[in-house]
Amino acid sequence: MTQDRAALARTIIDANGYLTLATADTDGRPWATPVWFAADRYTDFLWLSRTSTRHSANIAARPQVGIVIFDSAAPIGSGQGVYIEALAEPVPAAQTAAAIAIYSARSVAAGGREWQVSDVAAPAAFRLYRARATAHYLLDDHDSRVPVDPAGTGKAGL
Helix, strand or coil, X not given: CHHHHHHHHHHHHHHCCEEEEEEXXXXXXXXXXXXXXXXXXXXXXXXXXXXXXXXXXXXXXXXXXXXXXXXXXXXXXXXXXXEEEEEEEECCHHHHHHHHHHHHHXXXXXXXXXXXXXXXXXXXXXEEEEEEEEEEEEECCCCCEEECCCCCCCCCCC
């Protein structure tokens, strides 16, 4: 069953273009927003945002985030999602070239544009962000979250 759950988590992540990112400000006020993403090894989730957006400001203040990836068009009672606990940050400069290549490849494959480092570095409006998963979950038959390892690291929850 664990292998089936890992495969299901990978399928959900691969099949969806948007994730819902949940952040909180310094006072704990929550904010959720959809962002188009690219996944790297099922552990790193990449997206573009302006540093002035509410979720980017929240990440600067409090990097702990929650993520859910799901098919919002699934019929009632048939949907499944991947729930992720993660730490988010702008991608460090030394890692931007590799990360933007991953993001750009998914963008092009989905009919979007190609992205370069210059598109996400000052003075450009956007920055590339990364949420690095610390745990992944699926729901079991009783709607309880069950740890899952879509990356195949051997660690339940990551």
